[in-house]
Structures are given as structure tokens and as C-alpha cells.
Amino acid sequence: MLHRLVDLITSLKLTIICLAAAMALIFAGTLAQVHLGIHEAQQRYFQSMFVWWPPEGRGFKIPIFPGGHLIGAVLLINLIAAHIKRFRWTWRKLGIHLTHAGLIIMLAGGLFTDLFAVESHMRLSNGDTKNYSEDMRDTELAVIDTSGDDLDQVTAIPESVLRHNRVIDHWSLPFRIVVRNFYQNSRLKMLSQAGESARPIANQGPGAMIAVDPAPPATAADERDVPSAAIEILRKNGGSLGTWLVSDGLGAPQTFDCGGRTWMITLRPARYYKPYSVTLQKFTHEKYAGTEIPKNFSSKVTLIDPERSVDRDVLIYMNHPLRYRGETFYQAGFQPDDSATILQDVRNPSFIAPYVACVIVAAGLLVQFGFHLVGFSRQRRKALA
Amino acid sequence: MGLSGKLQQSNRAASKAVVVCITVFSALTACEKNSEIKVYRVSKAPLEESGPQQQDAMPTNTAAPRMPGVLAPAAETAVTTPPNWESQPLSQMRQASFLVRGDNGAVVDISLVSLGSAAGDVLENVNRWLGQLGQPPITEQKLPEIAQQLRTSLGDVTIADLTGLPDNSDPARDGRIIAAMATTGNSTLFFKLRGNADLAEAQKGDFIKWVAAVCNAQTQTGPPQMAAAPPNDSGAPRIQWKTPEGWTEVPPSSMRYASFSAPAEDGGKIDISVVTFPGDGGSDADNVNRWRGQIGLAPIDASAVTAQVAPLKTDDTTFSTADIAGDKTRTIAAWTRRDGRVWFFKATGPNASVEKEKPNFVKFIESVRF
Numbered sequence: 001m002l003h004r005l006v007d008l009i010t011s012l013k014l015t016i017i018c019l020a021a022a023m024a025l026i027f028a029g030t031l032a033q034v035h036l037g038i039h040e041a042q043q044r045y046f047q048s049m050f051v052w053w054p055p056e057g058r059g060f061k062i063p064i065f066p067g068g069h070l071i072g073a074v075l076l077i078n079l080i081a082a083h084i085k086r087f088r089w090t091w092r093k094l095g096i097h098l099t100h101a102g103l104i105i106m107l108a109g110g111l112f113t114d115l116f117a118v119e120s121h122m123r124l125s126n127g128d129t130k131n132y133s134e135d136m137r138d139t140e141l142a143v144i145d146t147s148g149d150d151l152d153q154v155t156a157i158p159e160s161v162l163r164h165n166r167v168i169d170h171w172s173l174p175f176r177i178v179v180r181n182f183y184q185n186s187r188l189k190m191l192s193q194a195g196e197s198a199r200p201i202a203n204q205g206p207g208a209m210i211a212v213d214p215a216p217p218a219t220a221a222d223e224r225d226v227p228s229a230a231i232e233i234l235r236k237n238g239g240s241l242g243t244w245l246v247s248d249g250l251g252a253p254q255t256f257d258c259g260g261r262t263w264m265i266t267l268r269p270a271r272y273y274k275p276y277s278v279t280l281q282k283f284t285h286e287k288y289a290g291t292e293i294p295k296n297f298s299s300k301v302t303l304i305d306p307e308r309s310v311d312r313d314v315l316i317y318m319n320h321p322l323r324y325r326g327e328t329f330y331q332a333g334f335q336p337d338d339s340a341t342i343l344q345d346v347r348n349p350s351f352i353a354p355y356v357a358c359v360i361v362a363a364g365l366l367v368q369f370g371f372h373l374v375g376f377s378r379q380r381r382k383a384l385a
Numbered sequence: 386m387g388l389s390g391k392l393q394q395s396n397r398a399a400s401k402a403v404v405v406c407i408t409v410f411s412a413l414t415a416c417e418k419n420s421e422i423k424v425y426r427v428s429k430a431p432l433e434e435s436g437p438q439q440q441d442a443m444p445t446n447t448a449a450p451r452m453p454g455v456l457a458p459a460a461e462t463a464v465t466t467p468p469n470w471e472s473q474p475l476s477q478m479r480q481a482s483f484l485v486r487g488d489n490g491a492v493v494d495i496s497l498v499s500l501g502s503a504a505g506d507v508l509e510n511v512n513r514w515l516g517q518l519g520q521p522p523i524t525e526q527k528l529p530e531i532a533q534q535l536r537t538s539l540g541d542v543t544i545a546d547l548t549g550l551p552d553n554s555d556p557a558r559d560g561r562i563i564a565a566m567a568t569t570g571n572s573t574l575f576f577k578l579r580g581n582a583d584l585a586e587a588q589k590g591d592f593i594k595w596v597a598a599v600c601n602a603q604t605q606t607g608p609p610q611m612a613a614a615p616p617n618d619s620g621a622p623r624i625q626w627k628t629p630e631g632w633t634e635v636p637p638s639s640m641r642y643a644s645f646s647a648p649a650e651d652g653g654k655i656d657i658s659v660v661t662f663p664g665d666g667g668s669d670a671d672n673v674n675r676w677r678g679q680i681g682l683a684p685i686d687a688s689a690v691t692a693q694v695a696p697l698k699t700d701d702t703t704f705s706t707a708d709i710a711g712d713k714t715r716t717i718a719a720w721t722r723r724d725g726r727v728w729f730f731k732a733t734g735p736n737a738s739v740e741k742e743k744p745n746f747v748k749f750i751e752s753v754r755f
Contacts, residue, residue, distance in 0.1 A: 009403055073407075081403050151426040160420045172424045190683065206683035252678030273425065281494075282558070304498075311498055311575070313517050315553075 010082040018075040021066055025051070028065070037219030039137060047114055069114070076107045095368025102361030109353020117348035120272050121332060124280035124301075125340040131277040133345040134269035139227050139248055142268055143173060147261040158270065162229055169236075174259035178232040180243060185215040185225040188249045200245070201230040205254040207245025227267060233258065272345075276305035276325065281313065283334060283341040297331050299341040316343065465598075467591045470495065471725075481599075485580075485588055490557045493580030493588055497599065499572050507532060507566060510575075511545050514562045517579075518549030535565065535593065537600035542567040544593065548582060561585040565596045569603070622724070627752035629745035632657065647734070647742050655734030655742055657749075666720070666727030669694055673707050676718060680711035680733070699751045704730075706750075708743075715739040719750045728753075 008014065029045035036044065045051055046068030052061040066074075083100045120133035138159050145153040155172045162168075163184075168177040181201050191198055194211035201212055207230070218225050228247035233256065234240050244254055246267035253266035279302040286295040298317035303310060303324060314322045322329040322343075328351075332344035466472075470483040481497035511531060512522035523531065535542040547562045554560075560582035567574040576596045578585055628634060632645045645657040666672065673693065674684040685693075690707075697704040697719060704719040717739060718731040730753070732739060732746050 006403075077403055077407065148426070151428055153424065153426050156423045156425070158420055158422070161422060168422075170422055170424075205681040206678070209683045252675060254681055255679070273427070312513065 006081070006085065009078060010085045011078075012082075014078050015075065015082075018071050018078065022068075022071050022075070025065065025068060025071060029068075035219065037217075037223075040217065040219065069111075072107060072111060076104065076111070079104055079107065092371055095364045095366070095371060098364025098367060099361050100364075102357045102359075102364055105353055105360065106357035109350045109357060112350035112353065113348055116350065117346065118272065119347075120270075120345045122278060122329070122343045122345055123340055124278065124283075124299075124343070125335075126280055126283060128340075129277050129279040131275075132271045132273045133343075134271055136224070136269075138270040139267055140270040141177075141229070141231070141246060142253075142264075142266050142271075143177070144253070144264040144266075145172075145261055146255075146264055152264075156270070159227060174261075175236060175241070176234040178234060180230040180232055181212075182227070182229045183212060183214045184227055185217050186228040186247065186249070187213045187215050187226070188228065188247060189213065202243045202245035204242035204244045204256070206250065207243075207247075207254075210245055210250075212245065212247070229267060231265070272347075274325075274327075275307055276303060276310070278303055278329070278343075280341055283338060285334060285338045297334060297341075299331055299343065301329075301343075466595060470591075485584065487581060487584035487587070491581035491584045492558050493578055493584050495578045495588075495592065495595075496576070498575045498577070507543050507545075510564070510566055511547070514545065514547050514564055514577075515549065517551070518547055518559075518562060519551035519554075520547070520549040535597060537567070537597050539567055539569060539600040539603050542596060542600055544596070546589070550582075557581050563589055563592055565593075567596075567600055574600070622726075622755070624728070625754045626749060629749050631745070632749075642728075647732075647738075647745070649735050649738035650741070651735060651738075653735055653738070655732055655738055657732045657746070658729070660729045660731070661726050665722055666729070669705060669707075672718075672720070672729075673709065676707070676709055676716050676731070677711075680709065680714040680716055682709065682711050697747070697750060699753065701754050704750055710736060717743060717746055719746075723755060 025045060028051075029041050032045060033041040044067075048067035049070045050063035050067045051065040053064040054061040079100060083097075083104070087097075118135075120135050122130055122133040124130060140159060141157040141162055143155045143157065145155075153172065155170060157168060157170075157177070162179050162182055166179055168179070189198070189211045191200060191209050191211050194213075198211035200208050200210060202208055202210075212228050212230075215226070226247065226249045228245065228249065230243050230245055232240055232243040235258065241256060241258060244256070244265060246254075246265055248267055248269070250266075253264040255262055255264050257263070281300040281302055284296070284298045284300070286297075287293060288295050296317060298315055300313060300315050301322070302313050303322065305311075305325075316322050316329055316331050318331060321331075326349065327345055327347045330344040330346070331341070333342035334340065335342075466483065470485055472483060480499055481495075483495040485493045485495065487493075508523075508525055508528055511528065515522055531547065532543050532545045535544050542565050544563070544565045547564070548560065550556055550560045558580055561578075561580065563578040563585055565574075565576040567576075576592070576599070578588060578592045628645065629647075632647045635644045635646050641658050642661050643659040647655040647657060649655050668687070670687040670690040673690045677684060693709075694705050694707050697706045702721050702723060704721045706717070706719045709716045709718070713736060714733060715736045716731060716733045718729065720727060720729045722728075730746075730750055732742065734742070
């Protein structure tokens, strides 16, 4: 039984099946981007164990194809197991070993990137300074204790927690948060403009005068969901303080008092704070003379890191990102009137893996074909002699 | 060991590898990204104090160490700067920031930054500045030709005057750095003037006077203080007013020009603030809606804001005023723009108490003299 299982897992057939499945998955995933948008398609097809089929109007879903994670994992296991099973150390097989090791690093690097890479952006107007970047997709409910003299204590509750947990009871908060409604995407309207049948979902703050319409998830690359939620604040010893509407579409945070302290709540893009700051000195948008065709975008920024005594100017432009403390800032966008720049901030601990893998694979192939070439030459020389 | 034995060994090794791989993969994929509640502290980013143009500016993460500088805030207010130095918003590290505008779009940027004692020696910093101007580094022997010493009560300050235009840079905004570096016990102060070469030459005298004045002020202001809080807007001119009876002046926070407290009926307090910024401070609609948001009211459109804003003429100037009442809290505000600055006067507190205090607030506004 074990023999048969090991034979199956280490078989070349399984490799071929996985590669064929990966090709089919990429094809289907690419087509799906038309309707789902790139982010949703990536989630459903490539960053999942299975591709699910959700029949319209049914309450269940069934797996119809292996997802990217499953195919990648099986391929990785197949490669490692086959390599271990057939491993025989000889110099003549050095090339094969190196090539396999390179492929394993590449697959593992892909998985690590998928799991641990964080992409966010930093929007800066001329003269602005920030020490945090914001997630392009995920939001968070920031509950801020403003009672400190110099510092605010922020409890950042991720969107995934709001979506899955009805009651949030955290040690840092003297109250419970009950999520009454959560909309992944929504449109906000003043009640006076929303028609007579519209009802507010909150009874405190501006939310009491606002109607929330659910909206389908944004699919275009330049669109962003406007998540909204109705949250009720309950004292831990009982009693409700009211229900607030929190939304990425509302501007200023809202305040309430509880436990003798003043609290602010706001639903905002998830923030990633950094131990350094970036100041935009100047954003430049050059065009070809007499046309509106862009020639170059660049952002001149000052990087200040008190911990490392760094204070330097950096010019970020196409193919010249700023790399600092494991993060890479690319010139990604700009405000239409050129008043602000948008830098994409990528933190990918395994960014080096594809480079290392390619070098090892190339070295392995060189060694392998080198051995063959030398052997072939020797045989030919012998034959000629 | 026979062939079958070797095969069995290989199979066992392969099956172990499979189990390890599956376990590691399951563990990695089990944890969902961004699914943990995080708690952290950031420096206060008060809505009313940051002003409309600085809404997003710098909530400082405490994970970042506080600045090690020892610049005494008193030095900032005591040292006067030339009138053509426009005060700029301060960033995390900049403890003073100015912009000087010349003819044909020429500008120079002037800053004061405080770093730790390990901020490099003079040669390293001079070479860093040369690098910023696209110039090659120099050796120790060349340093005396570039650097001069300025004697202050803080000790000798090294001043370097460097010229060079980096590739693709605008000569109206770059071309020269005049920098001063002062080392104290546990910090290094960097004064820097950078911008158009001709304008920099014209400002050099004022810059060196300012460096000397700030350094001298350091030794006059007593023990070092934490400099994490940005100093007050040093470019703000002095104004005068008559404080109404019953109001208590309280020490202003970093961004406030002045703060007062008045008693409220239920034992609470009415908070009265005076805030000023260079520039126009954003539109009236933006400001009124920001104040509405702070007391839990929904924003209104610009025409509705205009209808709510009433002028208040005083002997000195004309203020715009707004009275915004929420469910429990009420804000009355008066603001005016003059000499390239905006001044906000604001009182916030419980509804009934603010109503009672309103005549005093109006008297206060009427007494303001610029």
C-alpha cells in the first residue's frame, strides 16, 4: 500500500497532470478576470485549494477543479519526494540535483510570496510626510482611545474579523462591538435623497441620517470597494451605547464616551506603520513636447529614519524603486492634477527566491549539458583516433 | 544491503518527505492574512489641530524611537526669522522648516533636523550632501577648503557651502547646499539650506545668523527637553486679545497657538483654542464639515455651509463665524485670513454651556488685535 502511494506521489505522470492542470487553471483564471476583476480572480483561482462552483441562488458550492495552492503544493511534494526517492550522489548527477533544487526553491518561493508578501500604497501630496502605507484592498475598523496625553491607543480590527465575527470582545476595549450589518461594497446616500422607504442602519452620529445601499463587489482594476458596517457598542456590564455607521465612504472619525474615556471609531484602509518616514518633495510628470503622451513620472522624496540616522533624498521613477528595510517603493500612480503621487509599497520577504532559483537552475543545466558535451567529445575523439 | 533494501529505504525517506511537506503546507496556508486584531500606540493626530492641509500628517508610531534631539522648544519661539522665510508644516524629523521664494520661480528650502550622536562625522556628512548635489566625494585633506567654523555658545559649528546641480534637476530649485552641523552631548543638529544657487547666496547671511541664534538659544533655555513634539509655528506673528473673565489659560499643545478652558454647567469644561497656519487653511466648506464631523454631524454641501457662515466685523478685521450644534455638543468658531495666514478661534463644549458662554466668546473675538 505504502509502495503504491509513494509510487503515485513520485511518479512523472503526476508531474505531467499537475502541469496540465496548471495550464488549464491559468487559462480559465485569465478569462475569469473579465467578469471578476483581477483581484477576485486571483483569490478564487490561484490563491485557493479548489475552484468552487456556486450555483446561482443555491446555498451550497462544490469544488470543480483544483486551485493554485493545491496544484502548486502537489507539484512541490511530487518534486521533493521524487528527488529524495531517486537521489544517488554521483558527480555526473550534480546538474540534475541542482536543477531540481532550483525548481523546488522557485515553487516554495512562489508559495511564500503568496502567503507573506504585502502590497500597499502610500499617497503623498507635495510636502506631505507619512510613516504608514495603506492597503489597496483590506480595510480595518480603528477604535482609538484618545484619553492619553501624548499618544492614542489604536485597536485595529481587520475587515476579515468584522465579516466573520458577530461579537468582538477584546482585552483592549472596555466594551463589546456587535457587528449588525457588514457590506463589502456599498453606496451611501443622505436619507433625504434616498426616498421615503429608506431607513438608516444606525441611530448615532451621521449614520442616523444616511441610507446604505449594498453594491456588487468592484471588479475593475481602478475601482475600490466602499465597505460599510453598522456596529453596536455594548458596555461589558450591559447596556447599549447605540449603533454607529462606519464606512470607508465617511470622512472624519466619529466619537463616543465609554468608561470615562473618549473613543474614536473609523473604518479606513488597513495601515502598515513603519519606523521611518517618507516626505514628498516634488512629483514630476513629464510629457513629450506638444502631446499629452507621458514621458516620465518621478517622485523626489526624503527618507528619514531616526533609528538609523538616515536623512537622504531619493528619486523614485520607472525601474528605479526605493528599496529600504526590506520594502520596495515603486512609482505607481498620481493624482490627475499632478498634486499627489502614489507609491506602491511591496514587502516580500522571499523576493530573492526566483533570482536564486534561476541561477541554480541555469548552473544545473550548464553542468548537466557540460558533462554530456565533454563525454560526447571524448567519444568522438576516440572514434576518430 | 540488497537492491530491495535500498528501494525500501528510499520509499521510507520519500514518504517522510511527503508527510513533512503536507504538514508545513497545511500550517502555512491555515493562517489567514490580516486576521489578527492589532493594538498599538501612535502620537496624537488631532483633527482640529492638524488643519485641513495636514489631515493625514504623521501619526507617529511609537515603535519608531523618539527623536533623540535636544532642541528646546523655547529656542524656536525666541529666535526670530527673516520675514521672507515662509514657515512650512513640520514633519517627524524637521524641527524647523522654511521656504524662501525668489524671482523666476527660484526657491530654497531651509530645515533644522536633530539626529542622534551617531549621525556620522563632518566628512561623511559633507560627502552625503555632495552626493545629493551629484558631486563626487572629497577626501579629509580637502575638507578645510569647504568647511568653516562658526563659534557659538553651543560650541563650534561646522558650516559647509557646496555647489552642484544633479542630473535632471531644476536649477530654480536646486544647485547649492549650505549646511551647518552642531554636535551636542547626545545629539547632532543639522541646519540645511538647499535650493537655487543665487537665492541661496542671497540668504546665506540670514541663514548663518539663524544658525548662531538657535545654537545660542540652546544654552539659554535650561535643561534639554524631549523634542518629539513639534515646536510651535515659529513663523506666527504675535497677536493680542483680552481674555474674558472665567476663562483659564492652559498650556497650548504643540500645534495650538493658545488654549483656554471655561467651566461648563455639569462640571465639565468648554475647550477654547487658537490655531494658526500659513496659507489659506482650506475652504470654509471643508473646515465647517470637519468641525461637524467632530461633533457627530453629517457633512453638508458648500451652499448650505455658506448659508450658515455669518460675518463678524471687529475694529481690526472681519471674521467669518459658524455656530454648529450637535445632539449634545456645540462648536462655535471664528476665523480670518490675513498676511498669508489663517487664524481659527474655536470653542467646543456641552450645548447649554456653550450657549451661555457665547457672548464671552464674541467679546474675545472682538478684542483680538493683529
